[in-house]
Amino acid sequence: MEKFFYPRSMAVIGASVKRTNLGHIIVLNNRRNGYEGNIYGVGSKEGDIAGAPVFDSVDKLPEVPDVAIIISPAKTVPDFMEACGKKGIKRIVIESGGFSEYSKGERTMEKKLLEIADRYNIRFIGPNCVGTVNFDIKMMMPFGFFPGTPTGGRVAMIVQSGGVGSSYLRELGDNAIIPGKFAAIGNKLQLDEVDVFEYLLKDEKTDIITMYMEGFKRGRAFFDLALKSDKPIIVQKSNRSALTASIAQSHTTALSADDTVVDGCFRQAAIIRAEDDIDFISAAKIIRLPLMKSRRVAVLSRSGGHAVMTVDACAKFGFSLVDFPPAFIETIKTIYHTRIIAHQNPLDLGEIFDYTIFTKILEEALKLPEVDGVLFNHLYVSSYEAEMSREFLSSVGRLVEQYQKPVAVTVITDAPELLNISRTQRYPLFTTPLMAAKALNMSATYYEEKTARDTRGGNIPYPIDLAAISKIKSLCQAEKRNPLTDEALQIAKAAGIRCVPGVTVKSAKEAGTVNINFPVAVKLLSRAASHKSDVGGVRLKINNHKELAQAISGMKKTFKNISPRPAIDGFLIQKMADEGVECFVGGRQDPVFGPIVIAGLGGVFLEIFKDTAIRLAPITKSEAMDMLKNLKAYPVLQGARGKMKADIEAFADVICRVSQLLSTVTEVVEIDLNPVIVHETDKGVSIVDCRVFFR
């Protein structure tokens, strides 16, 4: 990737002397901006763009440029690529659109590009993108222009949409955040987000990586890298709903992933998820400050009304308001006297117009060990207080460094002043109390997730009886079917998951001979009916052999009336499980993120509230516990509603083992343990049903 960010020379293919030509604009931008490498144009006619020569063929270029940028119509791209290959060019950015984002029919052209790249050992970004920018060397491949950006920025950005990318770059600038490296990767036909991400993780000039993604091409590889990153990673993943999937497809051929999988992945790897564009910029602002290490805040406000709004926002994010200790109140009383406003948290500074007092009070608040972060509402009149406000913000910056705690400042002033102060001083500002609190929440959440990630230790592999699974798999393969219920339960057992024992019989008669403690349940085993209950293949609470025989005969009769009639491979007789909370554990091989594990409570929690937690497998016990804590229904497991506390440990153990199974035996494309009946503490779980699908 290095040469895509530090090209010593570039050729823009599809450039002409016409001023509205996009290739022309790219050449011009680099010339005007001060890019010091050589830059050439290649177009249909020879000429000159601001001193850069334009040649009428790739062949005529006076040197082999580090990067060629192709911005000619789609149908001409393969030939130009071929010419680049012949010339010996090894790095190409294809900015042209009109490939798979438009219609599937263009896929053959994409194949051709890959074939040419393979043949000449070319690495390329795109098509349908605006390429890279390296502000440090004033190099910019997009046709958008970002003049006057200072060098030395340490915030990198990877985007899947050039339009979004350029507006975000501009917004960073409007907030005095200097961008360093930028890449818009478009259709990701060859190089993708992971290639750029991996480079930026290692790049010594990058501290923070931000991304706007509509889909991940290699989610698992991205996750594995992110897991080990000490650099904060901020990702806005759009294309979240069923409504968007088809559009994003046409836009940049983004692979849509289940949004809940993305949430799980981000939480595990401590990736900061920006919900929208405002969040994206807020995250980039707050993450430059020391992190908030817990959720106890002090609120200082120059307006009582804004203090109320701030505290509302704090409540929303689970912050607690520190009770100011008496010593603190005594100290601030020595700093200023008031008759009107109480010395409490939030502290209303409405009466004070002396800025040195703000700084003193802020410092006292930061000194308090029980304060993890401060929210400061700064309302001011620009005509009187503009200069003082700038000095104050410098002091805030110094105090934040000194005490290593974040201070989120909300500035309320007239719009021209707000714009001006945001652009011209470096301390990050927010424009509403909610935005400030949300930013602190991102900081605190990142700290929590990163700490959990970095302290959870490696996975201790759970033993799996591979031979047992292999045997069932062979049998299923031979018979071209998925495992029957009893086989699925054996696979779970091979993964160390204890299921309720059962006996398999072929007939009502055979059932009469089995030695089992009643009450029992009986279930159809059928290669053709994976949802047994849909065909009436499950009978519960059978109290004796007579009822058992009746149940089996009854089922057989029922099946005669079902079309197509389900094949009967036998009947599984199991002891009825004791009472407990009905839960489930499942998982699958996700095409983007690899093995994932899913858990939650059954019934209305699953069906009405979609209350599930997802993680990328395998997971440790602490991750499994975290999954459960994430559930809205967690209080039920903890014994809400006057019930006993459930055996959460045992439940977590099952989740871990399922995750291990999916990671180790990737031929298992889907597994579903449902219900997992979680009994009270120390009484374990009962797993009475399991479904497994092989690849």
Next chain:
Amino acid sequence: MEKFFYPRSMAVIGASVKRTNLGHIIVLNNRRNGYEGNIYGVGSKEGDIAGAPVFDSVDKLPEVPDVAIIISPAKTVPDFMEACGKKGIKRIVIESGGFSEYSKGERTMEKKLLEIADRYNIRFIGPNCVGTVNFDIKMMMPFGFFPGTPTGGRVAMIVQSGGVGSSYLRELGDNAIIPGKFAAIGNKLQLDEVDVFEYLLKDEKTDIITMYMEGFKRGRAFFDLALKSDKPIIVQKSNRSALTASIAQSHTTALSADDTVVDGCFRQAAIIRAEDDIDFISAAKIIRLPLMKSRRVAVLSRSGGHAVMTVDACAKFGFSLVDFPPAFIETIKTIYHTRIIAHQNPLDLGEIFDYTIFTKILEEALKLPEVDGVLFNHLYVSSYEAEMSREFLSSVGRLVEQYQKPVAVTVITDAPELLNISRTQRYPLFTTPLMAAKALNMSATYYEEKTARDTRGGNIPYPIDLAAISKIKSLCQAEKRNPLTDEALQIAKAAGIRCVPGVTVKSAKEAGTVNINFPVAVKLLSRAASHKSDVGGVRLKINNHKELAQAISGMKKTFKNISPRPAIDGFLIQKMADEGVECFVGGRQDPVFGPIVIAGLGGVFLEIFKDTAIRLAPITKSEAMDMLKNLKAYPVLQGARGKMKADIEAFADVICRVSQLLSTVTEVVEIDLNPVIVHETDKGVSIVDCRVFFR
């Protein structure tokens, strides 16, 4: 209120010639701004402020001003008020702080103010406020200055915080929305939000009423007025959490109300609730456009990435994307050709740079009967497209008027241009796709709620047997207790609510003689145990007389071991109810909003998810149905999870009758029917338990 907005003369008490004096600033603001009425100062020394004379006593004022503004220290206010009374001044604004918002000890001073006002027949706003502004006559009581605001604005604002009010006024201006009348009402000791609201509802120069409230003093009166309002009402109600209640108290002595009650009230009266400051301004912007009459949208975007974000936002608010009909696609193909982008919704306009095409396509989209509103993402480069963008927005405004459908335009450009265009042209702009979609959601929700409100008709009073209730009340009063379970069930019956019949007995022996169909339930009747089940006072599924006698004796034994031992007033024997969905209906007399009714499903829905719906009583059947539809658990009533559809009509009927009872018999301060077992369609409900509390 008229004179508070149209004073022909004003005196500012507490004004001095010192330039930092707040009273001085108020006089100066009015002089500089062009207020044409007479304005005087009253202070400790005589003098002159920009031509306005300052007198050293109220008595010396050369006329009786329409309004006196008091901004002197709190302790001096009563004397000044007395002096105003003697002078014959009938309208006062007390801007001074330091009353009950500071400490309860100052309440005596508040009482004194009320007493003086009573004596002289004075109407006053405040204390602790900044008073009113009438931009039409350039009159401004706050010490903040809003120069150059045009006249003729038709948006009014009532706020409870001067700081919030002035920042919102400024923000309106930054969005080319001209404010008309403004009132900051502070502690609302005498005049309150309802007085100002009532005036503005009638005011012919006000079209839209916006409010920032931290609490309602007279919630019910506000609701009753709002119910009949044809003017859109936008309210940001902060002070939503337990965390804020005590602060808002100290800030402006706001009465905190249960936030869910506020939600119910707003929905019923079609009041637009702004969640935060951004929403507040967004609502004021969108509500000036024609309303969105359903939720079908077209998305037009100059950037594919922003189109994806927009559609994500649409999904969030339950919008559907219209499938463009073939005729529409044919039409736009005649408007422009493309090779690169598909003609679909969202429509990516990335290739087009001709603004006349934007207008044509927008018009075609608005023409489609299946389109209720349009989201347009307008990204542009200010150096080239600033002028064209202004013309385009004028065209958008014309089309919106012509087709009477809203178009929410998101503008993405550099910050100085954004500020400039927002201020200088009148079409409302949004700055992120989410904000635009959220605004359209407010428009659509307002339309839905207003339509429901205006078509639901009046309440048909349900008959109530007042004599029966009165009898029980008298008995309870005589015995100084609340109704026992059987009496509570009789009260419900008197309100037309059919409960499961029961027989009351005094002993196990008497129980043996009752003629009832088993199985039955038996419940303790006790004046000392309203939660029967907490003391073991409920036994279910009793199958015969023997079990019944045992149950009653068993209970009696249990009570002997409970301290204090519950009084035994008898035992209620009821037939066991059939199966159904366990729900509840309750209600109370809310101190702010009067009678309210609450309903929902029991179990985890109530206890874990707090899934309840609240309305102000009495309600019509359609409101009761709307309550149920608002529940997250509504699918359960509709028969999700393979169950039968519940008798929603019968459930709604119970809710209406409870609401009627609370409205008619206000001595019932609380009622709780729990459980209300809702059976399948046409099978009604079974109410087996009821608690009632009298005042």
